[in-house]
Each structure stands twice: as C-alpha cells, then as structure tokens.
Amino acid sequence: MTEDIKIEFSSPFEQSVDAFSHNDVKGDIRLEKRKMLPNLIIRSLIIAICIGLFGYASYMIGTNIVESNAAGEMYESIRVENALSEIKYSPSLLEPNPMLTFKEMLNSNGDYKNYIGGFDSMSDLESRRNRYRNFKNMAAQYEDTYAWIYVDYTKINYPVMKGPYTNYYLYTNYKGEYSKEGSIFVDSGLSDVYSENRNGVFYGHCMKNGLMFRTLKTFMESANKNTLAKTMNIEIYTEEGLYIYSVLSGYRSDYHSFAKISFGSDEKYLEWLDSIVANNTLSVRPSYNAQSKVCTLITCSNNTSNESERYVVHGILKSFVPASQLG
Numbered sequence: 001m002t003e004d005i006k007i008e009f010s011s012p013f014e015q016s017v018d019a020f021s022h023n024d025v026k027g028d029i030r031l032e033k034r035k036m037l038p039n040l041i042i043r044s045l046i047i048a049i050c051i052g053l054f055g056y057a058s059y060m061i062g063t064n065i066v067e068s069n070a071a072g073e074m075y076e077s078i079r080v081e082n083a084l085s086e087i088k089y090s091p092s093l094l095e096p097n098p099m100l101t102f103k104e105m106l107n108s109n110g111d112y113k114n115y116i117g118g119f120d121s122m123s124d125l126e127s128r129r130n131r132y133r134n135f136k137n138m139a140a141q142y143e144d145t146y147a148w149i150y151v152d153y154t155k156i157n158y159p160v161m162k163g164p165y166t167n168y169y170l171y172t173n174y175k176g177e178y179s180k181e182g183s184i185f186v187d188s189g190l191s192d193v194y195s196e197n198r199n200g201v202f203y204g205h206c207m208k209n210g211l212m213f214r215t216l217k218t219f220m221e222s223a224n225k226n227t228l229a230k231t232m233n234i235e236i237y238t239e240e241g242l243y244i245y246s247v248l249s250g251y252r253s254d255y256h257s258f259a260k261i262s263f264g265s266d267e268k269y270l271e272w273l274d275s276i277v278a279n280n281t282l283s284v285r286p287s288y289n290a291q292s293k294v295c296t297l298i299t300c301s302n303n304t305s306n307e308s309e310r311y312v313v314h315g316i317l318k319s320f321v322p323a324s325q326l327g
Contacts, residue, residue: 074173075157075158075211078134078137078138078159079130079134079157080130080131080133080134080137128235128242128321128326129326129327131148131150131157131235131237132148132237132241132242132323132326132327134148134159134237135147135148135159135237135238136327138159138174139239142159142161142174142175144161144162144163144169144174145159145160145161145174146160146161146162146185146186146190146192146194146238147159147160147186147194147236147237147238148160148236148237149184149202149234149235149236149237150234150235150237151215151216151232151233151234151235151297152228152231152232152233152234153219153228153232154215154216154218154219155210155211155214155215156184156204156212156213156215156216156297158183158184158204158212159174159183159184160183160184160185160186160202160236161174161183161184161185161186162185162186162188162190162192163185163188164188165188166185166186166187166188166189166203167185168185168188169182169183169184169185170182170185170203170205180205180207181205181207181209181211181212182204182205182212183204184202184203184204184212184213185202185203185204186200186201186202186203187201187203187259187261189261189262190261193240194236194238194239194240194243195240195243195293197261197293198261198263198269198293198294199260199261199272199293199294199295199296200236200293200294200295200296201259201261201295201296201298202295202296202297202298203298203299204216204297204298204299205299205300206299206300206301206302206311212299213297213298213299214299216297216299216311216313217299217300217301217302217311219232219313220250220252220311220313225250225282226282226283226284229247229250229282229283229284230247230283230284232246232247233245233246234246234247234295234297234313234315236295237326239323240322240323241320241321241322241323241324241325241326242320242321242326243293243295243317243320244317244318244319244320244321245294245295245315245316245317245318246284246286246315246316246318247282247284247286247313247314247315247316248276248277248280248284248286248288248294248314248315248316249276249277249279249280249282249284249312249313249314250280250281250282250311250312250313250314251279251280251281251282251311251312252281252301252309252310252311252312253279253309253310253312254306254308254309254310256308256310257272257275258276258279258296258298258310258312258314259296259298260272266290266291267290269290270289270290273288273290273292273294276294276312276314279312286316288316292316292317293316293317294314294315294316294317295314295315295317296312296313296314296315297312297313297314297315298310298311298312299311
C-alpha cells in the first residue's frame with residue numbers, strides 16, 4: 001500500500017512572514033513614539049485654537065446682535081409716538097407706473113416715482129407735538145440734550161446730544177454709557193440758542209444694524225433719491241420750537257469744509273454756501289442768500305478705500321413753528 005505524500009507550497013511572502021521575528025525590527029519603538037509626540041501636541045493645539053476661535057466668533061456675533069437689539073429698544077422706549085394709543089396710518093398706494101426699462105432708469109438719474117406713493121412721515125401736527133414732547137422729556141432727564149432730530153423717508157428719529165467737546169458722544173449714549181452706536185451729536189462749538197447758528201452740524205454713526213444715521217446713507221444710495229429729496233423735510237426740535245428744513249444739497253466728500261460753523265462775514269458765508277451747492281448731486285435747486293440758515297447731517301460712507309469720506313446732506317431753513325404751538 002502506497003502512503004500518500006502531502007506537499008505544501010507557500011509563497012515567498014508567507015515564508016518571510018513565518019521567518020520574521022522581533023530581532024528583525026530595527027530601531028527603538030519607544031523612540032519613534034517620542035518623535036511623534038510633538039506633532040500630536042501641535043495638531044491638538046491647532047484643533048483647540050480653531051475650536052476656541054469659532055466659539056469666540058460665535059460669542060461676539062451673538063453679543064453684537066443682543067447689543068444692537070438693546071440699543072434699538074432703548075431708543076424706541078423714549079419715543080412718545082410708540083405709545084399704544086397712537087393711531088398708525090398706512091402709506092397711501094398709487095397706481096403702479098409702467099415698468100421702466102434699465103436704460104430709462106439710468107437716464108432718469110433716480111428721478112422717477114416709486115410704486116409706493118408715500119411713506120408714513122408723521123408730518124402731521126400731532127406727530128410733531130409728540131416729537132417735541134420727546135425732546136422735552138429728554139431735556140428734563142439728561143442735561144446734555146440739545147435737540148431732537150427727525151428726517152422724512154428715513155428712520156432718523158433721535159435725541160441729539162451736545163458734549164463738552166465734539167466727539168464726546170461718539171461712543172457714548174444719552175445715558176452716559178459706552179455704546180458702539182454712540183449718539184446723534186452736534187459740534188460742541190454751536191450756540192446753545194439754536195437760532196443763532198448759521199450752520200447746525202449733526203453727526204451720527206452709519207451703523208450696519210440700521211441705527212443712527214445709517215438711513216442717510218441708504219437715502220443717498222437709493223434709486224429714487226431725487227424724487228424723495230424734493231419733498232424731504234429735516235426737522236430739528238429745540239427749546240424754542242421746531243425748525244423745518246428742505247434739502248439744499250447732498251453729496252459724498254472727504255474734504256471736510258462742510259462742517260464749518262464760523263464764517264466771519266456774510267461774504268465768507270455766501271462763499272461757503274456756493275461751495276456746498278456746487279458739490280450737490282441731487283436734483284434740488286432751492287434759492288439761498290447770506291441770510292439763509294442751514295443744517296448739515298454727516299455720516300460715514302463706509303468706503304474702506306477712503307475712510308475719511310462722508311455722506312453729507314445740507315438742509316435750508318424754510319419754516320419755524322414756535323414752542324407755544326407744540327406744547
């Protein structure tokens with residue numbers, strides 16, 4: 001009887017694995033681990049830093065939102081017209097105009113009617129009385145209150161402060177607290193008797209959250225700015241009463257002569273008036289002379305390539321309502 005012979009075949013790789021032993025391992029494994037440790041630490045630190053930066057950014061975004069909402073609510077709370085008893089009127093609607101072509105819109109230079117026939121400008125007497133009450137309430141509580149400002153077709157409806165120097169209220173709210181929104185404020189060189197000023201200069205931040213003078217920029221960049229400028233009123237409420245201005249000029253500039261408040265003579269003042277009218281980019285052309293009184297509203301253009309550039313709107317006084325008719 002023949003015995004079966006079993007022959008096993010193995011590949012060279014299998015043979016090398018079978019023959020492999022710990023003596024064939026070159027180098028110190030513990031040393032290799034020690035070499036890897038710094039890389040692991042660096043990677044862990046980078047991950048931790050990224051997580052920390054993400055958390056910080058999220059916190060800052062949340063904080064900014066909360067602070068912006070708080071600032072908006074603070075100003076809402078001091079406006080008499082926000083009382084529940086006040087009647088709100090919806091804007092009247094016009095029949096839509098035929099849709100303009102893109103070329104027609106460009107050629108119009110922004111001088112065409114909107115689909116909405118008007119805004120709730122609250123220019124009626126009762127609303128003006130409410131804003132005068134706003135001023136009086138603020139002046140009774142905060143001694144630096146200088147005026148109250150309201151501008152048609154914008155969200156500008158704020159107390160105006162005057163500090164010991166012009167930039168005092170740049171990052172300070174009317175309560176005297178730090179605020180990135182700051183306050184609407186005037187040049188500290190203005191007379192406390194508002195009627196004595198030839199040029200009342202008002203400053204406000206151009207906040208991305210829409211507060212302060214942001215909507216001045218929105219107005220100046222709007223497609224229908226020329227139409228709005230023709231009927232826009234700028235209202236300044238003071239102890240003496242209400243000063244109502246129409247738009248005289250509007251433009252962007254980094255040459256800050258627009259903030260001038262002292263002129264020396266009628267001739268110098270008229271020269272200055274000529275210069276701001278020459279800068280005008282709006283289709284309004286009211287008449288003026290050396291006896292005209294104006295106001296100037298100034299905010300940043302947020303032009304990152306020219307941080308000194310400002311949006312400027314000048315108003316020319318057209319009427320005055322004494323305090324006796326507003327109280």
